[in-house]
Amino acid sequence: MSCSVLGIGLAGFGTVGSGVWKILEEHGRLIESRSQGSAAMEIRKIAVRDLSKKREGNTPAELFTTSLMEVVENPSVDIVVELIGGTEAAFDLVTKALKAGKPVVTGNKALLAERGTELFAISKETNTPIYFEAAVAGGIPIIKAVQQSLVGNQIESIAGIINGTSNYILQRMTEAGLSYPEALKEAKDLGYAEADETLDVNGWDAAHKAIILGSIAHGFLINYKNVYVRGIEKVTPLDIQFASDLGYVVKLLSLVIANKDGGIEIRTQPSFLSKTHILASVHDVFNAVAIKGDHLGESLFYGRGAGQGPTASSVVSDLVEATRGSETNMGFLPYKKTGDLVDIDDTATSYYVRFSVTDRPGVIADIASVLAKHEIGISGTHSPVDADNPDAEFVEMVFLLHTCPFGRLKLALAEVENLDCLTNRPVVFRIEAL
Template identity: 50%
Template sequence: MSSNVPSPRLVRIGLAGLGNVGMGVFKNLRQNGGLLKERTGCVLRVDRIAVRDVTKPRGAEIPANMITGDWRELVADPNLDVMVELVGGTTEAFDLVCASLRAKKPVVTGNKALLAERGQELFALAEQCHVPIYFEAAVAGGIPIIQTVQEGFVGNHIKSIHGIINGTCNYILSRMKEAGISYEQALDEAQAHGFAEADPTLDVSGWDAAHKAIILASLSYGFWIKPQDVHVEGIERVTPTEMAFAEKLGYTIKLLSVIRADAEGRVEVSTRPSLLPSSHILASVSGAYNAVLVNGDIVGETLFYGKGAGQDPTSSSVISDLAEAAATLVYGQRHSGFVPHGLYGKSKPAAETISHYYVRLKVDDKPGVLAQVAALLGDRGIGISSVMQPEELGSEFTSLILMLDDATLATVKEAIGSIAALECVRETPVWMRVETMEG
């Protein structure tokens, strides 16, 4: 008796890069291959793997004849249907993706830096070649935020996106708050637990999160945001002192990426340590977890939460893209992965972005100091919403904590520079954005 169930289509995969995520993709495709076959009607199979060092032991589960030291062999192999780029960086990876597109092979990548810095070129080529790029794993690990922005919110104007999208920084800041330890101690812990690389610069400088924010902003507003238009600060200068004062004021410090369009359609993108109201749900996101809050004009606020990094969460997103690529190969063509439109199209200069600010000063403990500071702020039209001066017995200096009303970044920078030059100010002022989560 014949069956009406069609035979599954075999989709052969070329995997470039066998690091932590690449190994996860290989392992989990094998582990859940039966489930994928039932759900997609396709058998997803890694046939060839390109690595930088072919002599490195890979384990018995990977046959040596599958491995090559040259990714070009994978691109040239007519039997391979899809390419997965997990080599990292923006040079070799760019060449690999371009070559794959020209060879008519759909590409799956998790390379956030590549897309943030060269995405405009890559998606133009993808459109020209009529071959899609899939990149769910590039932002927020296992959270399906790319597909959600592209498809789930297709009928919404995106009013804003607020994201905690770097697990390393969130772990460090969480530990600083919970345990009262220094940045250096929290970083050591993060490295010991595998949440931070031996060289954590890309994470702690804010640029890993900024690359992800660029991708989300570009998808949301239909044009490619230039990295030079993004305001980026890292967490290296956050101290337990700031953590303690923020808590007293009812706030929690997070590395927050903010994306939003103003009334003129100009798009603001920033990543920096910010004070969040402790009552807000994003303030409760701790450890190495990520969360993205999307505000659409129809749907309202929607929160996405989960593990933002690691072998399994990231490989889950890669496998999701592979399933989508397989469906495209079997059932029909998809767009390139990025759909430009003309509703927006201009970045808002960082200097013109408006926010509340937190400022901490170390000043002489004598009358008239606050008046001098307030005068410099008032001259620039910056109001003070509150002042806190903790009692410091036996010291000739005191801390002065100011919460400033809305002002542009440029105006606040200018005011802080003038305040720092006062004779009564004894240390470099510390200041951070206060995010009210409005709009």
């Protein structure tokens, strides 16, 4: 057991970076004790944009630099923590650290999801590990769970609610009947959505995390260009209401599913989920990931997916991991060049489809016969009549459809759209039977 103190270089000192400082200051001794002395560490360099900015806590001025590269180059730094975000400067920084033989701890999901192939190749080449627990679901130790705890399992499925902002917005639309813009505004007012909410609500933040989870679960780096991603921006209170009528909630679900024949389905989209499923009870900005292993069976990991404490807590846990040395501890490395991603058109679930139609005789027959022609079965319908206006001219008609490939549904709906009774494009949600 080595008892020398390891030097940490922090690139970025925002919410998470200063959280790491806090934890090491408060609990440095505790961490040393718990690791039997092997995880003695000290922050020795911190790169920031603006030296003049006032910093919380008593961080010595001499630690700060505006040079990112100094964090790597400083000879007293043994491990580099990348918390600057983005995929350009962060890529250069991480590459440089690995090439210098300095293990990297990062919370940058976009970096890993978009440039993981390059980075893990360098990691392997240089025999220097990258740790990234903080990149997925904040304080939930889901990376270690997949990598270590499920090491003896084929991972049959991963289903996650891994974007807190979206979860909060959908919840408020469900509970309070808010429109999407109203719920988004509320989330912003509460600090649950960033000034630029794009990546949260368009699904890509969750998709990046799912790509990372899928990659470590299946051993090859999933190309983000082949991943199906839809956001929550177009979800309406009407569909949420209908979902509820039918026993479902709408959740932004990220799924990685291994098919029987070895293909991997990966998708992130707002989906219908039974109200009785445990993921349906994930509220507010909490995250949860349900994993099914062939021997382990079902398990679920739940906690705070963002915020200073939880994310910094994951960074510190990775730092301790990094102090253990890379000899038999490279963290994750891909062990397959590639894998078989299932085309979204070939993925099959059941569906909720809402048609906005002109209410004239024959409408249902017209739509149903197009569906029948494409061999899509109807398992149920839902079209509540407006009690005050039973003869309304335009109505919403919901069909619940039996499981079929998404591609076949698309063909059928393209044909339905040609019917003159439609006043709007059909609205589709997958019903996920997890």
